[in-house]
Amino acid sequence: MPKPLRAAAAPPPTDTTSGALPTYLRIAEDLTRDIGSGRMAAGHKLPPERAMAADKGVAVATLRKALQLLVDRGLIERRQGSGNYVLGGNRSVGTYALLRLELAGQGGGLPTARILDMTRAAKPAALPAIGASDIGLRIRRLRFLSDTPVAVEEIWLDARWLDKGALTPKTVSESLYRSYEDRLGLKIDAAEDVIRMGPLPDWAPAEFGAAPGQNLPLIERRAFDQGAQPAEASWTWYDPTRAQYFARVP
Known part of the structure; x- marks a missing residue:
């Protein structure tokens, strides 16, 4: 077994990035990785948009911009009056497609x-x-x-x-x-x-x-x-x- 490493205290987010991506893109990339890995399978219904926005600490408009990017990537579909549903995983899309x-x-x-x-x-x-x-x-x-x-x-x-x-x-x-x-x-x-x-x-x-x-x-x-x-x-x-x-x- 590998020797456990000493956990470092996480610094504030502003210190962990160089040229941070826009907030909507960070949300979209996080969801893209979850879908691409299979953790959010085809048919999975996303939480209501207002609940997702509150959970991520962003405005609903910012969240919807992120979700639209997932629609454009073919990862989710937005069903009028029903919500947002995962279409399927694809690791070949997104900013971090080659990150393993x-x-x-x-x-x-x-x-x-x-x-x-x-x-x-x-x-x-x-x-x-x-x-x-x-x-x-x-x-x-x-x-x-x-x-x-x-x-x-x-x-x-x-x-x-x-x-x-x-x-x-x-x-x-x-x-x-x-x-x-x-x-x-x-x-x-x-x-x-x-x-x-x-x-x-x-x-x-x-x-x-x-x-x-x-x-x-x-x-x-x-x-x-x-x-x-x-x-x-x-x-x-x-x-x-x-x-x-x-x-x-x-």
């Missing part, structure tokens, strides 16, 4: 992230091949699910994309793939993951709750652009007592 980390034991969890460091640097020799250049953009982040710190990430974007636009800590939203698309015209269409164990790096913040060098589950990812060319590689160390890797097949 969920809260341990319960699933779901709205993803957010805090940037720890962003710089151009020489790619490490162990990095999976993502382009001809020896230079890449390195992004280190602390990842949260529903404001609980669950992972640390080191992400490398190939240098060929850096001439397409500017990425800075202030312009990157809490969804990195959304930022790629908005800022660089880069759409991540597919990814391949390898999962193994690996020591936590020494740059991981104490807030994560694990000591550098502690062996943790490690996801090594190579992601591909809209032309099916490798564009990004990353390493994600996660706490197995707080998060789990989830993939639906097919």
